[in-house]
Amino acid sequence: MAEKITPRAEDYSKWYLDIVKEAQLADHSDVRGCMVIKPNGFALWEKMQRALDGLFKATGHVNAYFPLFIPMSYLAKEEEMAEGFAKECAVVTHHRLKAEKGRGLYVDPEAKLEEPLVVRPTSETIIWKTYKNWIQSYRDLPILVNQWCNVVRWEMRTRLFLRTAEFLWQEGHTAHATREEAEREAHMILMDCYRRFAEEWMAMPVLTGPKSEGQKFPGAIYTLCIEALMQDGKALQAGTSHFLGQNFAKAFDVQFLNDKQQLEYAWATSWGVSTRLIGGLIMTHSDDNGLVCPPRLAPTHVVICPLGKNEEERRAAQAAAEQLAAALRSLPRDEFFGYEPINVKVDTMYDKQPGYRFAEYELRGVPVRVEIGPKDLEKQACVIGRRDRPGKEGKQVGIPLSSAPALIRDLLVEIQQSLFQRAREYRDRMTRAVDTWEQFKQEIEHGGFLMAHWDGTRETEDRIQEETGATIRCIPFDQPEEAGQCVLTGRPSTKRVAFARAY
RNA sequence: CGGGGUGUAGCUCAGCCUGGCUAGAGCGCGUGGUUUGGGACCACGAAGUCGCAGGUUCGAAUCCUGUCACCCCGACCA
Known part of the structure; x- marks a missing residue:
């Protein structure tokens, strides 16, 4: 079975690419480092967008849109950011081509732009340049804006979803009158939007907390992150929320008059989170049979496969399937499914054998599959299989058609919970405390998060990375304070931090 | 940008070293038939200017020169 997918144990990154391909999520495009997101993959992204957008709106944010192109001089205004992104920017230098018979198309040298335009790698600069015009008084604050867009970062090595030259994301950019309010915002987004989304929708447990100085975003005072652990023991940065202080306000001279009539920088x-989340979702739940998709984000929740050896049997089975589909779609809408109807597909690939059809929907990650054949119809019943327990083993037979809709709905909720629980158990099992350098070097080879004391210096972090490939992924909020000694230098430390090798 | 590799049918590749007559296989695709409760089989069929441009030769997928693209490994990253 499942010859199309390279087993995880054999080659994890090949397995990953097989899943992306076989679940029809995305393809490499002809443009280096860029992907074509196929309808299945995009449907997944749309579900993610909808859930996240709901969380942002519920916390007072609104959407807007800023230009794709950023004048190079804007990017230069904030030094750390300029330095951080300089090496990976796509640049527009001309505004016109020429078409000539015999010579074809070429860039018109006459059409050189006075100032090069950078394709946004992120939009802080152009947005803060704009905010200068929006902000004069404390009454104009806060500004709580988000945008859904694409960005380009000219990466050397790319992998579908995890790192592509162009990717889709959302970027929130907020402006506040006080430091406290801005810091509260950064924390709130991380905990109430990103953490909740990761855990409650993606069923992906995450560590939350600041990045170390060495890992923070260029231009930030500090960076908070959600950090997940993939099945191969490598960590994935799944989302970040930055407190930028007054860096951008100063770079773009955004001052406002506070209620004491004093001028102050905002x-x-x-x-932001990106289409990288799709990579994280795949590597958190999927197995050697294909994609496993948590029900809350599944483009299709239920597939019903009517079975029959001839026209007659098929017609009867398909009628029953359509009826069940209609019953599922008309179940009362609830919060779990985003107040949308359950998405049901009736499969009619009769030219393929049943085994092929079952395997196909396992590849695609449909959480629940229903089989209705002549044997079931005799008893007005059906067979229900759950994707998180693939193959024949997870099937329940003889479920009466009349009670199937409610049962399937509950099953979807249960699958969601069970995926989260399984992922959390794995993550917890792969998270362990280490106290000596020998232990550290040995344990890092087995992957997972190593909770170790660190002396807080950049030098130590760099040395650990050089010697082991591991970086500080997160300084978890919920890690208790305790006296200890740095795992490398033996210098005093007050808290363990999470080390891992990462994507 | 350094090191290695590959461009032949939609996909994966063989053929190239040692030039030769209609350029092959598997998968996929189409048609017909037998099948059908965990990835079926048979028959027939469609499909390639052999990455591109030169050169050598009676003759080039094959040899030579140039060029482009992509992949893998390193330095950078959501």
Whole structure:
């Protein structure tokens, strides 16, 4: 079975690419480092967008849109950011081509732009340049804006979803009158939007907390992150929320008059998650049979496969399937499914064998599959299989058609919970405390998060990375304070931090 | 940008070293038939200017020169 997918144990990154391909999520495009997101993959992204957008709106944010192109001089205004992104920017230098017979198309040298335009790698600069015009008084604050868009970062090595030259994301950019309010915002986004989304929708447990100085975003005072652990023991940065202080307000001279009639620079945050989350979702739940998709984000919740050896049997089975589909679609809408109807597909690939059809929907990650054949119809019943327990083993037979809709609905909720629980158990099992350098070097080879004391210096972090490939992923909020000694230098430390090798 | 590799049918590749007559296989695709409760089989069929441009030769997928693209490994990253 499942010859199309390279087993995880054999080659994890090949397995990952097989899943992306076989679940029809995305393809490599002809453009280096860029992907074509196929309808299945995009449907997943749309579900993510909808859930996240709901969380942003519920916390007072609104959507807007800023230009794709950023004048190079804007990017230059904030030094750390300029330095951080300089090496990976796509640049527009001309505004016209020429078409000539015999010579074809070429760039018109006459059409050189006075100032090069950078394709946004992130939008802080152009947005803060704009905010200068929006902000004069404390009464104009806060500004709580988000945008859904694409960005380009000219990466050397790319992998579908995890790192592509162009990717889709959302970027929130907020402006506040006080430091406290901005910091509250950065924390709130991380905990109430990103953490909740990761855990409650993606069923992906995450560590939450600041990045170390060495890992923070260029231009930020500090960066908060959600950090997940993939099945191969490598960590994935799944989302970040930055407290930017007054760096961008100062770079773009955004001052406002506070209620004491004093001029003050505005306080900023920015935060984003991207299509990388799709990569994280795949590597958190999927197995050697294909994609496993948590029900809350599944483009299709239920597939019903009517079975029959001839026209007659098929007609009867398909009628029953359509009826069940209609019953599922008309179940009362609830919060779990985003107040949308359950999405049901009736499969009619009769030219393929049943086994092929079952395997196909396992590849695609449909959480629940229903089989209705002549044997079931005799008893007005059906067979229900759950994707998180693939193959024949997870099937329940003889479920009466009349009670199937409610049962399937509950099953979807249960699958969601069970995926989260399984992922959390794995993550917890792969998270362990280490106290000596020998232990550290040995344990890092087995992947997972190593909770170790660190002396807080950049030098130590760099040395650990050089020697082991591991970086500080997160300084978890919920890690208790305790006296200890740095795992490398033996210098005093008050808290363990999470080390891992990462994507 | 350094090191390695590959461009032949929609996909994966063989053929190239040692030039030769209609350029092959598997998968996929189409048609017909037998099948059908965990990835079926048979028959027939469609499909390639052999990455591109030169050169050598009676003759080039094959040899030579140039060029482009992509992949893998390193330095950078959501």
